[in-house]
Amino acid sequence: MTTMKDVAKHAGVSKATVSRVLNKKGYVSKEAEASVLKSIKELNYQPNSVARSLYHKTSGMIALVLPDISNPFFPELARAVEDVALAYGYTVVFCNTDEEIEKEKRYFEALQQKYVDGIILSTSSQAPDEYHKLDLPLVALDRFLGENIPTVVSENKRGGELATQHLLDNGCKNLAHLRGPEGVGPAEDRLEGFRKVVSKEKCSYTVRTAGFDMERAKQETYKLFQDKPDIDGIFAGSDITAAGALHALSTLGKKVPEEVKVIGFDGIPLGQMFVPGITTMEQSIYDMGALAARLLIKQIEKKPIENYIHEFPVHLVVRGTTEEVMT
Amino acid sequence: MTTMKDVAKHAGVSKATVSRVLNKKGYVSKEAEASVLKSIKELNYQPNSVARSLYHKTSGMIALVLPDISNPFFPELARAVEDVALAYGYTVVFCNTDEEIEKEKRYFEALQQKYVDGIILSTSSQAPDEYHKLDLPLVALDRFLGENIPTVVSENKRGGELATQHLLDNGCKNLAHLRGPEGVGPAEDRLEGFRKVVSKEKCSYTVRTAGFDMERAKQETYKLFQDKPDIDGIFAGSDITAAGALHALSTLGKKVPEEVKVIGFDGIPLGQMFVPGITTMEQSIYDMGALAARLLIKQIEKKPIENYIHEFPVHLVVRGTTEEVMT
DNA sequence: ATGAAAGCGCTAACAA
DNA sequence: TTGTTAGCGCTTTCAT
Numbered sequence: 312m313t314t315m316k317d318v319a320k321h322a323g324v325s326k327a328t329v330s331r332v333l334n335k336k337g338y339v340s341k342e343a344e345a346s347v348l349k350s351i352k353e354l355n356y357q358p359n360s361v362a363r364s365l366y367h368k369t370s371g372m373i374a375l376v377l378p379d380i381s382n383p384f385f386p387e388l389a390r391a392v393e394d395v396a397l398a399y400g401y402t403v404v405f406c407n408t409d410e411e412i413e414k415e416k417r418y419f420e421a422l423q424q425k426y427v428d429g430i431i432l433s434t435s436s437q438a439p440d441e442y443h444k445l446d447l448p449l450v451a452l453d454r455f456l457g458e459n460i461p462t463v464v465s466e467n468k469r470g471g472e473l474a475t476q477h478l479l480d481n482g483c484k485n486l487a488h489l490r491g492p493e494g495v496g497p498a499e500d501r502l503e504g505f506r507k508v509v510s511k512e513k514c515s516y517t518v519r520t521a522g523f524d525m526e527r528a529k530q531e532t533y534k535l536f537q538d539k540p541d542i543d544g545i546f547a548g549s550d551i552t553a554a555g556a557l558h559a560l561s562t563l564g565k566k567v568p569e570e571v572k573v574i575g576f577d578g579i580p581l582g583q584m585f586v587p588g589i590t591t592m593e594q595s596i597y598d599m600g601a602l603a604a605r606l607l608i609k610q611i612e613k614k615p616i617e618n619y620i621h622e623f624p625v626h627l628v629v630r631g632t633t634e635e636v637m638t
Numbered sequence: 639m640t641t642m643k644d645v646a647k648h649a650g651v652s653k654a655t656v657s658r659v660l661n662k663k664g665y666v667s668k669e670a671e672a673s674v675l676k677s678i679k680e681l682n683y684q685p686n687s688v689a690r691s692l693y694h695k696t697s698g699m700i701a702l703v704l705p706d707i708s709n710p711f712f713p714e715l716a717r718a719v720e721d722v723a724l725a726y727g728y729t730v731v732f733c734n735t736d737e738e739i740e741k742e743k744r745y746f747e748a749l750q751q752k753y754v755d756g757i758i759l760s761t762s763s764q765a766p767d768e769y770h771k772l773d774l775p776l777v778a779l780d781r782f783l784g785e786n787i788p789t790v791v792s793e794n795k796r797g798g799e800l801a802t803q804h805l806l807d808n809g810c811k812n813l814a815h816l817r818g819p820e821g822v823g824p825a826e827d828r829l830e831g832f833r834k835v836v837s838k839e840k841c842s843y844t845v846r847t848a849g850f851d852m853e854r855a856k857q858e859t860y861k862l863f864q865d866k867p868d869i870d871g872i873f874a875g876s877d878i879t880a881a882g883a884l885h886a887l888s889t890l891g892k893k894v895p896e897e898v899k900v901i902g903f904d905g906i907p908l909g910q911m912f913v914p915g916i917t918t919m920e921q922s923i924y925d926m927g928a929l930a931a932r933l934l935i936k937q938i939e940k941k942p943i944e945n946y947i948h949e950f951p952v953h954l955v956v957r958g959t960t961e962e963v964m965t
Numbered sequence: 966a967t968g969a970a971a972g973c974g975c976t977a978a979c980a981a
Numbered sequence: 982t983t984g985t986t987a988g989c990g991c992t993t994t995c996a997t
Contacts, residue, residue: 312695314974325984330976337977338982360751361697362974364688365989372731372752381717383907386708393707393734397741402748404699404731407720414724421729424687425699525911554911561913580710581908584852584881586888641990652968657992664993665966689990692973 313356322350333358370426373607374404376418377433382523383551383579384596385433388452391600392431399608401428412436419445429607432456435496448610452603455496461610463603463621467497470592470625471504474546474574477590479512481572481633483544486514487535489521489528489556491548498523498548501576505546517542521552528555536563543571550575550582553589557632573632587631595623640683649677660685697753700934701731703745704760709850710878710906711923712760715779718927719758726935728755739763746772756934759783762823775937779930782823788937790930790948794824797919797952798831801873801901804917806839808899808960810871813841814862816848816855816883818875825850825875828903832873844869848879855882863890870898877902877909880916884959900959914958922950 315333319326324343331337332347339347350356364370375392377385393403404427406418415436422430429448435456442449442456451462478486488505491498502518509516519535521528528547532555535542547553553575557567565571567587575582578593602621609616642660646653651670658664659674666674677683691697702719704712720730731754733745742763749757756775762783769776769783778789805813815832818825829845836843846862848855855874859882862869874880880902884894892898894914902909905920929948936943 312974316974326975327977327984327986328982331983334976340982343983357747357751359692359753359974360748361688361691361753362989363976365686365692365974365991366976368989370688370752379717380707380720381713381907383710383713386710386713389732390706390708390734393732397744402731402733402752404729405716405720406729407717417724420684421687424684425697425729426686426688525907551911557913558911580708580852581911584878584885584908585912586884639990643990653991654968654970654993655966658967661992667966670966686990689973690992692975692990693992695973 312359313354314359315356317354318347318350318356321354322346364426368426369428369611371400372402372404372425372427373604373611374406374418374422374427374430375433376406376408376415376430378410379407380405383581384453384523384549384577387579387596388433388600391597392604395601395604395608399604401608408434408436410434410436423447428611431603431607448607450603450607450610452599453497459619461606461616461619461621463599463606463623464497465594465599465623465625467500467625468504468507470576470594471501471546472508473504473625473627474501474576474592475505475508477574477627477629477633478544478546478572479508479514481544481568483572484514485539485542486516486544486546487539487542488516488518488546489531489535489548489552490518491520491552492522493520501546501548521548521555523549523551525551525555525558528552529559532556532559533563536565545571545573547573547575550577550579550589550591552576553591553632554581554585557585557589568631568633568635572634575632578626578628582628582630585630585632590630590633591628593626593628599623639686640681641686642683644681645674645677645683648681649673691753695753696755696938698727699729699731699752699754700931700938701733701745701749701754701757702760703733703735703742703757705737706734707732710908711780711850711876711904714906714923715760715927718924719931722928722931722935726931728935735761735763737761737763750774755938758930758934775934777930777934777937779926780824786946788933788943788946788948790926790933790950791824792921792926792950792952794827794952795831795834797903797921798828798873799835800831800952800954801828801903801919802832802835804901804954804956804960805871805873805899806835806841808871808895810899811841812866812869813843813871813873814866814869815843815845815873816858816862816875816879817845818847818879819849820847828873828875848875848882850876850878852878852882852885855879856886859883859886860890863892872898872900874900874902877904877906877916877918879903880918880959881908881912884912884916895958895960895962899961902959905953905955909955909957912957912959917957917960918955920953920955926950 521531575591582589902918909916
């Protein structure tokens with residue numbers, strides 16, 4: 312490996328001058344600069360970023376901590392984060408926590424030891440003050456972690472309302488909500504939206520917990536129809552949940568959307584691949600990830616942040632599971 | 639931040655002793671050790687891995703370079719890599735190249751400057767010798783990069799054969815293969831498998847390029863049936879491609895599997911979420927990722943590698959798009 | 966068994 | 982304008 316020392320010798324100057332050229336800092340004569348640049352080329356020199364990190368106590372890396380990249384909601388988020396990071400010259404480290412507090416702690420330790428410059432968090436196993444103790448730039452993505460941590464989320468409650476309303480607008484009388492995991496912010500908010508509408512409209516409804524997991528959603532749907540065979544509208548807490556429900560409905564011989572209508576949440580690509588397409592409340596997943604990354608980098612670069620809460624609107628995307636449309 | 643110096647002072651020993659305790663290397667008296675350990679606890683000291691990296695020229699990081707994490711084939715792979723990395727104490731950096739050579743080059747530079755210990759490559763934009771020049775432990779995953787680079791792939795050709803045979807076994811007479819991107823190893827191999835069977839069986843067939851992209855697959859399927867309305871069996875180069883084909887077929891009013899049978903490739907979760915489930919040649923995606931990570935770490939730790947080529951078997955998973963089964 | 970000191974590659978005062 | 986030097990935090994040889 313060529314080091315700065317080699318370049319300095321080759322160019323007949325001191326390391327300091329090489330450093331100045333590299334960082335365009337301080338005075339360097341035209342000749343010296345030219346000679347250094349030439350030596351860099353000839354020796355194919357690349358500055359060592361570890362040595363730089365040691366001095367600056369920064370690494371040019373940001374971490375993305377999420378529950379599980381194989382959950383289809385996250386890849387697009389991750390992609391967005393990485394795109395922005397690349398554009399600003401940062402590298403992304405990624406960490407799957409499975410929502411396990413132990414894993415999360417181990418990661419935080421490792422990340423700090425590596426001088427990562429900041430963390431985007433899409434999990435929330437820890438108590439909020441644990442996060443403050445980190446003393447690192449943080450952004451909460453799709454989760455709420457505390458007042459003074461910049462947060463990027465969707466209008467989940469409003470989405471819950473709109474989704475529920477959409478079922479009612481299409482003539483559903485007996486609703487079910489297959490809610491996401493308890494304790495997970497967005498799932499709670501969507502439920503709240505659902506509750507608000509059904510109570511206002513005074514319609515019959517039931518709520519079941521199905522996680523964000525297809526198999527579980529399937530089982531819950533079977534049970535649901537055992538208990539309440541007259542359900543005619545399902546608001547699933549995620550598109551994956553909706554897929555599970557559709558599976559069960561198909562096995563039960565229920566026609567969708569004629570007998571039962573189903574709406575999901577998220578707007579993951581899966582939804583439009585399905586036949587019929589899954590009606591859903593679409594989130595701006597990519598944009599959320601990109602904004603989170605930008606907010607993080609702003610903090611890292613000590614630029615001011617205007618708003619701490621960024622709520623993205625959600626959009627109803629009508630497909631075949633609630634209306635007979637051309638997909 | 640507490641450094642080793644602080645610990646040394648607090649414990650009344652030298653930095654060298656602290657280092658010895660930390661690394662369990664060299665002689666340290668019981669008393670000294672106890673005192674150091676105590677100080678570490680009290681000061682809540684964490685060794686600085688950047689400083690370590692600088693000395694050792696290793697970082698404890700491995701990179702995963704892939705075309706696009708939001709392609710559903712990759713998240714599970716990534717997850718596997720990360721799980722293994724975590725188990726061995728490594729951190730994973732991930733890089734989306736979009737198969738662009740420029741991006742790939744930029745990443746390689748950045749990664750080398752950061753002393754990443756090795757790279758898992760699921761792309762292949764560069765010429766093989768470019769990779770050798772890197773002089774870093776490498777593993778090729780789902781791609782072939784050269785003789786002396788450990789490689790983890792599926793039996794794509796065999797999979798192509800089995801998939802094609804499955805269609806024939808189910809009575810298909812006019813086959814189409816919606817092949818993956820040209821120049822991409824696995825896509826070529828699957829095609830080869832297809833060719834082998836159709837030519838042996840002397841059945842009528844056609845081949846169209848559909849990439850690994852759902853929208854394109856849809857369009858190609860429309861065109862396909864315009865040209866050849868009597869196609870009754872489609873071997874799609876990936877499950878995503880299959881999803882696109884199914885979409886088109888649904889719009890065209892073709893009944894699946896009665897009039898047209900469809901088989902995909904990959905075994906991504908999407909396939910079983912579909913109604914009807916997508917018949918597919920399943921790859922052991924997670925296991926492949928995990929093995930690739932283990933092979934990489936073996937190289938990093940200078941342990942001997944027995945086999946350079948690891949071909950994973952593929953499995954036919956029959957679902958509703960080729961046979962009328964209960965899903 | 967332990968410490969002093971040099972060095973990993975780079976940056977930034979401070980002199981000159 | 983340039984070089985010398987100390988130092989980022991850690992490891993390791995070499996004395997002692």
